[in-house]
Amino acid sequence: MADPAGTNTLQALVDELRTGCERSFGDAHAMPPGVYTSPDFLALEERDIFAQEWQCVGRASALKAAGDYLTARIGEQPIVVLRDEDMQLKAMSNVCLHRMSVLLEGRGNVRRIVCPYHAWNYSLDGALKGAPLMDRQAGFCKESYKLPQIRCEEWQGWIYVTLNQSAPPVHTQLAKLNELIDAYGMSNYIETFHEEHVWNTNWKILAENFMESYHLPMLHRATVGPHSRLEEMECPPGYPAFNYHWITKEASLPIGNAHPSNTRLTGHWRKTTALLAIYPTHLITLTPGYFWYLVLQPQGVGKVHIRFGGGLAPEFIADPEANAHMATLKQLLDEVNAEDRRGVEAVFRGVHAPLARPGQLSHLERPNYDFARYLAGKIGAH
Ligand code: FES
Ligand SMILES: [Fe+2]
Numbered sequence: 497m498a499d500p501a502g503t504n505t506l507q508a509l510v511d512e513l514r515t516g517c518e519r520s521f522g523d524a525h526a527m528p529p530g531v532y533t534s535p536d537f538l539a540l541e542e543r544d545i546f547a548q549e550w551q552c553v554g555r556a557s558a559l560k561a562a563g564d565y566l567t568a569r570i571g572e573q574p575i576v577v578l579r580d581e582d583m584q585l586k587a588m589s590n591v592c593l594h595r596m597s598v599l600l601e602g603r604g605n606v607r608r609i610v611c612p613y614h615a616w617n618y619s620l621d622g623a624l625k626g627a628p629l630m631d632r633q634a635g636f637c638k639e640s641y642k643l644p645q646i647r648c649e650e651w652q653g654w655i656y657v658t659l660n661q662s663a664p665p666v667h668t669q670l671a672k673l674n675e676l677i678d679a680y681g682m683s684n685y686i687e688t689f690h691e692e693h694v695w696n697t698n699w700k701i702l703a704e705n706f707m708e709s710y711h712l713p714m715l716h717r718a719t720v721g722p723h724s725r726l727e728e729m730e731c732p733p734g735y736p737a738f739n740y741h742w743i744t745k746e747a748s749l750p751i752g753n754a755h756p757s758n759t760r761l762t763g764h765w766r767k768t769t770a771l772l773a774i775y776p777t778h779l780i781t782l783t784p785g786y787f788w789y790l791v792l793q794p795q796g797v798g799k800v801h802i803r804f805g806g807g808l809a810p811e812f813i814a815d816p817e818a819n820a821h822m823a824t825l826k827q828l829l830d831e832v833n834a835e836d837r838r839g840v841e842a843v844f845r846g847v848h849a850p851l852a853r854p855g856q857l858s859h860l861e862r863p864n865y866d867f868a869r870y871l872a873g874k875i876g877a878h
Contacts, residue, residue, distance in 0.1 A: 506536040510876055516854070517872040521733075524865040526854035529847040531871070532698040538797050544874050545776050546571050550649070550656040550666050552778040552791050553577055555687040555805060556585060557653060558603070563620060566603045569793065570659050574598050575646055576609070577655055580620045587648035587657045588622045593641045603690075609643075618643055653683040654778070669737040670774065676740065677770055677782060679760050685787050686813050688822055690805035695837050697844040699777065699794040700871075702802070705840050706779040706790065707863035709743055709771065715839045719831050726860060734866035738774045741863055751821045754784035755811035773863055775870050785809050786822065788829060798844065804833070 509530040516525055531537050553568040554577070565578035567590055574590035576599065590599050597613040600606070608625065609618040617626045622643030630636045648657050651666040652674070667674070695702065705711065708731075712724035724743070731741040744767055754766035761784050772780040777792040788806030795801050806829070812818035846852055857864055 506534065506540070509534060509537060510540070510872075513868070513875070514872045517869045521857075521862060521865050524857045524861075524868075526857060526864070527700075527868050527871075528854055529849075529852045532701055532844065532847045533797055535797055537875075538794060540875050541776075541794070541871075542571055544877055545871075546794075548658075548660045548663065548874075549776055550658045550663055550669070551776070552654050552656055552774070552789075554655050554690070554791070554803065555653060555807070556650050556655050557686050557807075558690060558805075559585065559655075561605065563605045563607055564603075565600060565606060566655075567600050568657070570646075570657060573646075573659060575657060576600050577648060577657065578606075578620055585648055585650055585655060586621065587646040587655075588643040589646065591643075592616055593624060593643065594627070652677075653685060672735050673738050673740070673772065673774070677772070679762075679765055680770070680782055680784065681760050681809070682780075682782055682787065684810045686807045686810065687805050688807040688819070689826060690803065693802045693804060694795065695800050695802060695841060696798060697800055697840040698797055698847075699792045699800040700867075701840045701843045701847075702790070702792060702800055702836075703773065703777065703779065704864050704867060705836055705843075706771070707739060707741075707773045707867060708858075708861045709741065710858050710860040711839065716832055716835050719828065719835060729860060731860055731862040734773075734863060734870075736870070738772060739863035739866040740770060740772050741860075743769050743771065749821045749825055751785035751808065751812055751818055751825065752783050755809065755815075755818075757811050758784065758809065771863075773867065775867070785812055785818075786825065 509528060512528045513531055516528065519525065551570060554566050558566060559579040562579050562581050562583060565576050567574065567576050569575065575587055576590040577585060577587045580586045592599055592611040592613065594611065594614055594616045597611055599609050599611055615628050616624060619625050622645065624638050624641035627638060646657055646659065648655065649666045651670055656666045709724065709729055713721045729741060729743050734740065754761045766784055770782040772782060779790040781788050786806065786808050791803040793801040808818055808822055
């Protein structure tokens with residue numbers, strides 16, 4: 497962004513995105529290709545979105561015991577989220593206070609956080625407890641070291657973190673979503689699997705793919721496509737912090753419908769699936785019996801890191817048959833995801849084309865229109 501020509505190009509791209517977003521939904525178009533390919537645009541996203549917003553890093557049910565932890569990044573900041581001695585969720589910088597090595601990797605359980613470099617070690621609240629041989633240095637004061645704490649909140653069983661001290665609480669931002677999906681009782685859904693992947697596409701192309709079910713009959717023609725009924729899909733306008741749509745599907749597996757002992761959901765809700773896109777990067781498929789999700793993180797413009805997990809509603813957890821159904825479902829999800837991967841990687845190749853032009857959106861892509869307007873509202877706002 498140092499050279500003036502580059503700045504002008506970036507400003508022209510932001511203006512193009514904004515102008516596009518001023519169209520009414522009836523004449524809405526896809527976003528300009530540059531938003532998916534420009535490293536300068538990604539730098540704006542990092543500054544105005546990823547450094548500002550709450551981001552999901554996983555499911556609280558994955559951290560059951562004291563010392564259970566998971567690691568993640570917010571932009572360039574490695575973080576660790578753990579269950580402390582008092583069973584509270586805590587998020588901290590995952591960078592050693594000595595010569596700044598990253599501390600923990602992946603997921604696991606620790607009683608102390610021990611640095612893999614020189615073994616400085618920290619309690620679960622981040623206080624430095626040990627630093628080998630440092631007592632020979634007169635100026636060293638162990639008590640003055642504590643890992644920087646990071647804001648961490650739990651919402652509906654999800655762990656959210658942010659580096660922004662002034663971001664309004666998650667439950668405030670998602671109050672409307674709480675109302676919409678209250679009856680599912682998502683807080684109590686239990687994660688049964690979690691994986692991490694990297695795909696060769698821009699993070700927004702994958703997010704947008706999740707937001708619309710218009711592609712189901714074609715892209716997923718070999719799997720779930722034939723069971724999808726586009727005419728039964730409902731895509732209401734979104735809200736400032738999220739968009740959503742509803743689909744009803746003939747559940748091929750009993751876990752897609754509410755369990756007989758589920759008294760929270762009534763009528764058509766017992767077979768309705770909610771597709772939730774919580775900005776910027778948290779995508780949830782919530783059914784009466786199970787859920788699965790993606791959490792995205794850009795790795796440059798052309799790669800996206802994906803946390804992919806899912807699990808069961810509490811009524812199904814104890815049921816061995818449900819767990820077998822979940823295994824069947826996981827196989828299907830893997831096939832569907834492979835189709836989506838081909839789809840979104842093909843779009844990423846397409847948006848580089850000199851002749852690429854954004855076309856009009858269908859009525860089933862209302863969430864994409866809302867997502868574009870969310871981006872246009874955030875980019876350049878700080
Ligand atoms: S960098 Fe962590 S102990 Fe040296
Ligand atoms: Fe898909």
